[in-house]
Amino acid sequence: NSKVIQTPRYLVKGQGQKAKMRCIPEKGHPVVFWYQQNKNNEFKFLINFQNQEVLQQIDMTEKRFSAECPSNSPCSLEIQSSEAGDSALYLCASSPTGDSDYTFGSGTRLLVI
Amino acid sequence: GDSVTQTEGQVTVSESKSLIINCTYSATSIGYPNLFWYVRYPGEGLQLLLKVITAGQKGSSRGFEATYNKEATSFHLQKASVQESDSAVYYCALSESNMGYKLTFGTGTSLLVDP
Numbered sequence: 001n002s003k004v005i006q007t008p009r010y011l012v013k014g015q016g017q018k019a020k021m022r023c024i025p026e027k028g029h030p031v032v033f034w035y036q037q038n039k040n041n042e043f044k045f046l047i048n049f050q051n052q053e054v055l056q057q058i059d060m061t062e063k064r065f066s067a068e069c070p071s072n073s074p075c076s077l078e079i080q081s082s083e084a085g086d087s088a089l090y091l092c093a094s095s096p097t098g099d100s101d102y103t104f105g106s107g108t109r110l111l112v113i
Numbered sequence: 114g115d116s117v118t119q120t121e122g123q124v125t126v127s128e129s130k131s132l133i134i135n136c137t138y139s140a141t142s143i144g145y146p147n148l149f150w151y152v153r154y155p156g157e158g159l160q161l162l163l164k165v166i167t168a169g170q171k172g173s174s175r176g177f178e179a180t181y182n183k184e185a186t187s188f189h190l191q192k193a194s195v196q197e198s199d200s201a202v203y204y205c206a207l208s209e210s211n212m213g214y215k216l217t218f219g220t221g222t223s224l225l226v227d228p
Contacts, residue, residue: 004158033215041202043218056213091159099147099214106158 003027006092006105007074013082013112020078021108025069025094031055032075033102034067037089046090049075082112115140115212119205119219126195127227134190134222136179136205146207148181148188149216154201162190162203175199200226 003026013019025032034046047057049069061067064083069075079086089109093102119136126132140146150162150172163172168183177192188205205219 035216041220043216045215045217048213048215056215093159095214099208099210101161101164102216104151104159 004092004094004103004105006090006108008108009106011108011110013110015083015112016081017112018078018080019082019086019110019112020076021090021110022074022076023092023094023105024074025092026103029094029096029103031095031097032069033093033095034061034077035091035093037091037107039088043091046077079110082110084112086110087112115146115207115209115217117205117207117217117219119203120222121220123223123225125225125227128197129194132190132192132195132199132224134203134205134224136188136190136219138186138188138205138207140186140207140209142209142211144210145181145183146209147214148179149206149208150177150179150188150190151204151206151218152201153204153221159204195224195226197226197228200224 005024030051033048036044046061048055067077089107091107092105095102116139120134145168147166149164152162153159163174165172165181171180179190202221202223204221206216208214
């Protein structure tokens with residue numbers, strides 16, 4: 001069983017709707033990454049945090065996604081206006097330091113219809 | 114940018130036979146990237162199988178081995194004798210310090226072990 005908890009497991013949204021998913025990183029892991037895995041099994045890095053601070057994010061994330069990792073609350077990733085192309089598996093991973101082994105969650109599978 | 118290419122699609126191997134899943138990489142930095150094999154068993158999340166951060170070294174776990182070959186830019190995964198429980202999707206990946214240790218993944222190889 002993963003020590004990184006992602007909810008919900010499945011998420012179905014209509015185009016234009018907001019889609020929000022959450023991640024509780026492994027205890028003691030201040031570094032959190034979000035990845036998107038599409039239907040072709042391609043992974044795309046979205047954003048990463050150290051504690052509450054954004055370290056890096058891609059352009060898409062900056063424009064249409066919002067993400068945060070508040071202290072004492074789950075991290076979250078929200079798509080402001082879902083598009084069909086956002087249908088994918090969203091993976092959260094945490095690490096004690098950026099260069100250490102990641103622990104991945106089981107993912108949130110988003111379907112935008 | 115960085116890229117990882119691995120054996121595509123599904124590989125079917127009979128139980129107790131040997132396995133090799135090819136992986137080659139391209140890294141942007143002049144240093145050496147960290148190399149990983151991740152595995153996703155049916156119904157489970159992605160988990161680290163093995164990693165090697167030093168060129169020329171070999172990593173091993175659960176009977177699997179992979180050697181970091183910087184000349185060939187390869188990190189092939191091998192197992193001498195597979196078991197049905199090894200059926201899973203295997204992903205080769207790399208990370209670099211100058212890229213914030215983001216993982217760059219291959220597209221995965223689905224291994225089916227015939228009993």
